Amino acid sequence: MTHFDAATAAVQAALDAGARYADARVMHRRYEAMSARNGDIEELSQSEDAGIGVRALVGSGWGFYAVPDLSDAAARAAGGRAAKTAAASARVPGPAADLVPVGAGAGSWASACQIDPLAVPLSDKGDLLVHATKTMREHGADVAEGLYQIWDTEKWFVSSEGHRIDQHIRECGAGISSTAIGEGEVQRRSYPAHRGQYGTSGWELVQELDIGAHAARVADESRALLTAPLCPAGETTLILGGEQMALQIHESVGHAIELDRILGWEAAFAGTSWLDLDQLGSLHYGSELMNITIDPTIPGALGSFGFDDEGTPAARRDAVREGRWVGVLAGRDSATVAGLDYAGSVRADGWSRLPMVRMTNVGLEPGPHTLAEIVAATDDGIFMETNRSWSIDDRRLNFQFGTEIAYEIRNGRQGRMLRNPTYTGIGPVFWRSMDMLSSESIAWGTPNCGKGQPGQIGHTGHPAAPARFQNVRVGVRG
Amino acid sequence: MEDIARRVLEMVGPGVEAEVFVGHTALALTRFANSFIHQNVADATTSVRLRLHADGRTASGSTTVTTDEGLAGLVRRTRDAARLLPPDPGWPGLAPPAPLAGEGNWDQATAQAAPDARADRVRAFVDAAGGLETAGYCRTMHAAGAFANSAGQSVSGRTAEVAMDAIVRVGGADGLARLASGRLSEVDGAVLGARAAAKARASTGAVELPPGRYEVVLEAPAVADLLQNFALYGFNGKSYNERRSFAEPGAEQFDKAITLADDTLGPTGLGLPFDAEGTPKRRVTLVSSGVTEAVAHDRRTAAEAGGAESTGHAVPGGGTFGATPASMRLEPGPVTGEPVELGAVVDPAAAPLVAAVERGLLVTDLWYTRVLDPKSLVVTGLTRNGVWLIEDGEITTPVRNFRFTQSYPQALAPGAVLGVGAEVTTVPDGWGAAWRTAPAIHLASWNFTGGASG
Numbered sequence: 001m002t003h004f005d006a007a008t009a010a011v012q013a014a015l016d017a018g019a020r021y022a023d024a025r026v027m028h029r030r031y032e033a034m035s036a037r038n039g040d041i042e043e044l045s046q047s048e049d050a051g052i053g054v055r056a057l058v059g060s061g062w063g064f065y066a067v068p069d070l071s072d073a074a075a076r077a078a079g080g081r082a083a084k085t086a087a088a089s090a091r092v093p094g095p096a097a098d099l100v101p102v103g104a105g106a107g108s109w110a111s112a113c114q115i116d117p118l119a120v121p122l123s124d125k126g127d128l129l130v131h132a133t134k135t136m137r138e139h140g141a142d143v144a145e146g147l148y149q150i151w152d153t154e155k156w157f158v159s160s161e162g163h164r165i166d167q168h169i170r171e172c173g174a175g176i177s178s179t180a181i182g183e184g185e186v187q188r189r190s191y192p193a194h195r196g197q198y199g200t201s202g203w204e205l206v207q208e209l210d211i212g213a214h215a216a217r218v219a220d221e222s223r224a225l226l227t228a229p230l231c232p233a234g235e236t237t238l239i240l241g242g243e244q245m246a247l248q249i250h251e252s253v254g255h256a257i258e259l260d261r262i263l264g265w266e267a268a269f270a271g272t273s274w275l276d277l278d279q280l281g282s283l284h285y286g287s288e289l290m291n292i293t294i295d296p297t298i299p300g301a302l303g304s305f306g307f308d309d310e311g312t313p314a315a316r317r318d319a320v321r322e323g324r325w326v327g328v329l330a331g332r333d334s335a336t337v338a339g340l341d342y343a344g345s346v347r348a349d350g351w352s353r354l355p356m357v358r359m360t361n362v363g364l365e366p367g368p369h370t371l372a373e374i375v376a377a378t379d380d381g382i383f384m385e386t387n388r389s390w391s392i393d394d395r396r397l398n399f400q401f402g403t404e405i406a407y408e409i410r411n412g413r414q415g416r417m418l419r420n421p422t423y424t425g426i427g428p429v430f431w432r433s434m435d436m437l438s439s440e441s442i443a444w445g446t447p448n449c450g451k452g453q454p455g456q457i458g459h460t461g462h463p464a465a466p467a468r469f470q471n472v473r474v475g476v477r478g
Numbered sequence: 479m480e481d482i483a484r485r486v487l488e489m490v491g492p493g494v495e496a497e498v499f500v501g502h503t504a505l506a507l508t509r510f511a512n513s514f515i516h517q518n519v520a521d522a523t524t525s526v527r528l529r530l531h532a533d534g535r536t537a538s539g540s541t542t543v544t545t546d547e548g549l550a551g552l553v554r555r556t557r558d559a560a561r562l563l564p565p566d567p568g569w570p571g572l573a574p575p576a577p578l579a580g581e582g583n584w585d586q587a588t589a590q591a592a593p594d595a596r597a598d599r600v601r602a603f604v605d606a607a608g609g610l611e612t613a614g615y616c617r618t619m620h621a622a623g624a625f626a627n628s629a630g631q632s633v634s635g636r637t638a639e640v641a642m643d644a645i646v647r648v649g650g651a652d653g654l655a656r657l658a659s660g661r662l663s664e665v666d667g668a669v670l671g672a673r674a675a676a677k678a679r680a681s682t683g684a685v686e687l688p689p690g691r692y693e694v695v696l697e698a699p700a701v702a703d704l705l706q707n708f709a710l711y712g713f714n715g716k717s718y719n720e721r722r723s724f725a726e727p728g729a730e731q732f733d734k735a736i737t738l739a740d741d742t743l744g745p746t747g748l749g750l751p752f753d754a755e756g757t758p759k760r761r762v763t764l765v766s767s768g769v770t771e772a773v774a775h776d777r778r779t780a781a782e783a784g785g786a787e788s789t790g791h792a793v794p795g796g797g798t799f800g801a802t803p804a805s806m807r808l809e810p811g812p813v814t815g816e817p818v819e820l821g822a823v824v825d826p827a828a829a830p831l832v833a834a835v836e837r838g839l840l841v842t843d844l845w846y847t848r849v850l851d852p853k854s855l856v857v858t859g860l861t862r863n864g865v866w867l868i869e870d871g872e873i874t875t876p877v878r879n880f881r882f883t884q885s886y887p888q889a890l891a892p893g894a895v896l897g898v899g900a901e902v903t904t905v906p907d908g909w910g911a912a913w914r915t916a917p918a919i920h921l922a923s924w925n926f927t928g929g930a931s932g
Binding site: 042048061081089267352354420 | 518520537542555594614615795798846848854857859881888
């Protein structure tokens with residue numbers, strides 16, 4: 001019995017139990033992660049999971065059921081349970097649910113991978129982390145940490161509309177961080193980002209990161225931060241590095257344009273959105289430099305795929321064009337409710353979770369400048385880079401970010417290092433103040449996006465480049 | 479499950495220190511928004527986790543494939559990994575045989591709750607909101623697990639949970655009801671819906687107040703956020719060993735009114751009666767009348783601390799993050815004076831505290847809290863689901879949400895706690911992995927650093 005057979009059996013069982021639409025995903029995922037601390041391997045985790053998740057639509061109610069058993073009997077039982085669960089939804093019914101049409105049929109896709117990360121010897125991978133953390137320790141790190149993670153996911157999707165799609169997605173990445181401990185606080189520096197950089201890529205991505213070459217610098221910087229002056233408080237011109245820009249996009253644009261949030265489907269937990277569908281196409285979200293795309297087709301970016309988990313083929317779409325809000329992240333049912341004709345942004349964290357609206361690659365198109373030009377054009381400001389903390393309200397308006405490090409900018413030159421930098425603002429006010437944007441774009445990967453109940457972890461990508469913002473409040477402290 | 483654990487140990491063979499955990503979790507969650515059920519999910523998952531120590535090297539692995547072939551693959555991968563890894567000089571050894579200290583919470587009706595039982599509670603919540611918009615979830619979960627290691631420890635247990643967490647919305651204002659329990663019969667959708675609706679109605683027309691330091695009464699959902707961050711960063715044995723935690727056992731770090739414990743086996747505990755290393759759970763007092771007494775340890779962090787013992791807080795994958803309490807409980811204060819009635823906005827448990835405030839804020843919930851500095855545990859976040867101005871002991875005005883930036887230990891420092899409520903509420907966390915139990919608390923100062931408009 002093939003995995004397609006199991007999915008087909010589950011879909012048929014759901015239809016037999018009264019569903020008017022059903023789909024099923026068989027997923028098999030292998031995960032490997034290794035962490036090192038202070039020159040020693042700290043932990044190696046290897047896991048394998050496989051199962052089937054079935055989604056059924058009965059009347060206007062959805063039901064979902066998942067089991068880790070891929071036998072014919074288990075698949076059929078799961079289909080029946082999904083339909084039964086959907087029927088229970090009728091006790092508190094909603095409006096009729098329909099699905100925006102997508103082309104049904106067969107498909108197959110695999111992410112590009114030059115070096116299979118699971119085939120790289122553990123000893124080689126361990127040596128990489130041990131060397132980097134040992135170097136950081138030698139350069140004064142109180143706690144030197146290194147980490148890599150690998151996901152190897154195969155999916156088989158079948159729907160009652162005739163979808164029959166298989167995908168093989170390999171993702172990996174790595175990072176290091178140095179923590180220096182002072183009397184009353186700790187300081188951290190990371191490379192290339194806190195928790196590392198990730199993509200739909202083979203081990204070649206980790207090789208390109210060359211984490212060992214940056215170990216001494218991040219350790220030195222973490223120690224220097226302990227005695228650096230505090231980031232001053234007040235309003236100033238703010239320049240953000242590309243990695244921090246990626247999180248700024250993720251939190252204050254990516255989540256805000258999720259259609260399920262806009263429709264109130266996440267109101268009690270993740271929250272809603274300040275965006276109103278009546279303003280789609282007209283709202284002034286940011287400055288004219290702001291061009292945000294939803295693009296799961298970017299080779300190597302962490303949010304890339306061939307088809308989403310509803311079988312919609314990957315396609316690029318504008319979310320913000322020259323500062324104007326023009327697009328959302330949508331699924332087939334939410335698009336219908338909103339009166340839109342596109343979907344394509346629905347994914348699930350594994351076979352045991354319901355597919356839901358998720359970011360793919362939500363990124364900022366590059367601008368005309370370089371970071372050096374932006375700094376040179378700034379008389380008085382602060383440059384912040386590498387995220388340390390993030391917090392934003394449930395409508396995705398009021399945010400406060402902390403970064404690991406900052407530098408004064410005076411008369412077009414980078415000056416003193418500053419510790420404990422933070423900045424705060426309101427999303428559209430902040431984005432409208434963006435007046436310079438670099439061309440030095442990198443597709444940063446975020447492997448830890450939490451959403452949904454039960455909780456799901458999503459992998460998202462964010463092309464981003466350094467940018468400058470005016471009149472930003474910085475230096476918020478407890 | 480015990481059989482699977484034994485089979486895996488047999489596959490590992492002699493001469494290797496090995497531990498196996500077999501867990502089965504059945505989770506069902508009925509989610510509603512815009513006053514209808516829009517997501518209704520369930521899954522039943524069995525997983526097997528193996529950790530072994532061979533020739534001085536340690537490796538672990540897990541699988542959901544429980545066929546003979548799947549289990550053999552798990553053993554093979556884990557043994558292969560151990561051969562390739564460097565020596566592990568800090569291996570603390572396996573947990574010795576030890577009896578369980580209790581069974582933990584179990585309720586058959588909760589474990590077997592059908593989709594209709596959850597939908598009925600949602601129906602009752604929606605109806606009690608009187609036509610106002612509602613959103614939230616009703617969740618039931620049961621878990622069973624069997625642990626065995628090659629040192630002879632063999633334990634098993636089970637636990638069940640029901641949780642309801644929902645809001646009522648009106649005019650841009652939200653009112654909250656949040657409750658976790660071990661018994662389905664204790665979660666009444668109508669009661670929770672009525673409470674949330676009353677709070678939502680009282681939140682309309684909120685005004686914006688200037689940021690600054692305010693005296694506050696935090697209700698249980700807000701206090702739960704303090705407990706969560708204390709659990710993750712403050713009383714985490716690994717953070718303590720690495721001097722990244724504020725905790726100093728023996729030091730008077732909190733107000734005398736504060737007594738904190740972790741108690742999985744008590745009536746407000748969630749989880750199996752043993753940890754990921756097979757160490758039996760027991761009540762651990764972390765703070766006693768303001769004095770920090772202990773931090774949570776697994777076997778490795780206990781060994782690294784020198785002279786400490788595991789407190790039964792090992793978690794899967796904890797080698798990286800450390801040992802963390804999952805059933806934190808802030809003990810209630812004494813009952814003082816006559817019951818106070820302050821209307822629907824204030825939970826009865828918080829009413830006496832509100833009555834003692836001359837000018838301050840009542841805060842229902844905290845949201846999206848993130849740590850700026852783990853050692854001082856300075857946290858930024860926002861208020862959510864209802865804030866009100868208190869004047870002369872009365873609720874006078876709904877207030878728009880604030881951003882805050884506050885050191886949590888400082889907020890509870892000696893002299894900073896003006897009152898602790900006499901009744902506790904148990905609330906679930908958003909991930910179904912922990913319960914936090916707390917009374918409302920009255921604090922001298924909370925640092926609000928921004929308003930809703932920036």
